Amino acid sequence: MNDQMKVELQKGLKSRPVYIPAWYRYDEEGSRLNDVCLEQCKWYYFHRFEVKLLTDVLDEINDCVKESSMLVDLGSGNPYKTRLIIDQLLSTHERVTYVPVDISQDYLNKTAEDIKAIYGNKLDVKPIGEEYITALKDISLSTTTDRKLIVWFGSLQNLPYETQVDYLTEIRNTMRGYNEQFHLSSIRRLSREMGGNIDSSNFEIKNELVVNSSDSQCSYINIWMEARHNCVFDISKLDLTVRFEKGDKLYFHEEGGISCKYTIEQIRHLLNKASLEIVDFWVNEHVAAVVVSRR
CATH class of the missing domain: 3.40.50.150 (Vaccinia Virus protein VP39)
Structure with a gap:
C-alpha cells in the first residue's frame, strides 16, 4: 500500500462522521466478492x-x-x-x-x-x-x-x-x-493489513437513497455501519484509536455517497x-x- 492510500485511510478514520474510502474494499478478496455479487445476487x-x-x-x-x-x-x-x-x-x-x-x-x-x-x-x-x-x-x-x-x-x-x-x-x-460481505471486505482488510481490531458485530449495516431532481446534482446511496453501543477500536499501523458512541456512523465511502443515479x-x-x-x-x-x- 502506497503512502497516498495510507493518507486517505487516515483522513477517513479521523473524520466525523468516520468513513472508509469506497476503493478500499477492492483488494483481491473484495474484487472476488464483487464478482460473486454481480453474477449471483438476483436483486442486483x-x-x-x-x-x-x-x-x-x-x-x-x-x-x-x-x-x-x-x-x-x-x-x-x-x-x-x-x-x-x-x-x-x-x-x-x-x-x-x-x-x-x-x-x-x-x-x-x-x-x-x-x-x-x-x-x-x-x-x-x-x-x-x-x-x-x-x-x-x-x-x-x-x-x-x-x-x-x-x-x-x-x-x-x-x-x-x-x-x-x-x-x-x-x-x-x-x-x-451488493451484499453485506462485500461491504465488510474493507473492515477485514483494515484488520489484515493495518492491524485493525474492529468487531463488526458491534455495528448494524444501514443504507439510504438520497434523491436529487436538480440538473446540477444527482441521486445517490449512502451505506454505513451504525454503532449499536459505545465502542473503541485501534488501527495499530496507522497509529489510530477511533471511538464511537451509540448511533455513530462509519461510512463505506467518502462524503457524497456512492452508486449515483442520473x-x-x-x-x-x-x-x-x-x-x-x-x-x-x-x-x-x-x-x-x-x-x-x-x-
Whole structure:
C-alpha cells in the first residue's frame, strides 16, 4: 500500500462522521466478492441491465468508436462487459492494445493473464495497478495516439460528485494524442493489513437513497455501519484509536455517497463541467450508455 492510500485511510478514520474510502474494499478478496455479487445476487439488477444494453446497441456504439485501437478499462475487475467492446474492435483491427486499470494489483494480474489466454496475440495487454487519476496521467504521458477509447463501467457512480468531475476532467486530458460481505471486505482488510481490531458485530449495516431532481446534482446511496453501543477500536499501523458512541456512523465511502443515479440532463451537466459533450446515448429501464467527446 502506497503512502497516498495510507493518507486517505487516515483522513477517513479521523473524520466525523468516520468513513472508509469506497476503493478500499477492492483488494483481491473484495474484487472476488464483487464478482460473486454481480453474477449471483438476483436483486442486483445493474450488471444484468448493463450487459443487456451493451448487447442491444453494440453495433451503434461500434460506429462511434471503431477507429480506436487502444482500449483503456477503468476499474476493469472481471472484464466480462469489456470483452464485448474488445470483440467489436477486433472486427475492424488486427490487433488492439488493452489497458486494464484496477486498484487491486493481485486481482488485476490474474484477470490480465486470463484475458491474454483468451485473445492471444490479438490483444496487447498492459495492466496498470494504480488509482484512476495516477493511471490516467501515466497513460497520457506514455502514449501519443489520439484514438484512445476509455470505458468506465459503473465505477463513476461510486465516487463523490466533485471527484466525478475531477476524474472526467482527467479522462478528457487523457483523450489527448451488493451484499453485506462485500461491504465488510474493507473492515477485514483494515484488520489484515493495518492491524485493525474492529468487531463488526458491534455495528448494524444501514443504507439510504438520497434523491436529487436538480440538473446540477444527482441521486445517490449512502451505506454505513451504525454503532449499536459505545465502542473503541485501534488501527495499530496507522497509529489510530477511533471511538464511537451509540448511533455513530462509519461510512463505506467518502462524503457524497456512492452508486449515483442520473437523469440524462444530470449526466449532460456533469460532462459539461469537465468540458465534455454527449455524442449519442442509449437507455433502457435502468442504465444508459453514453458516448462523449472533447469540446
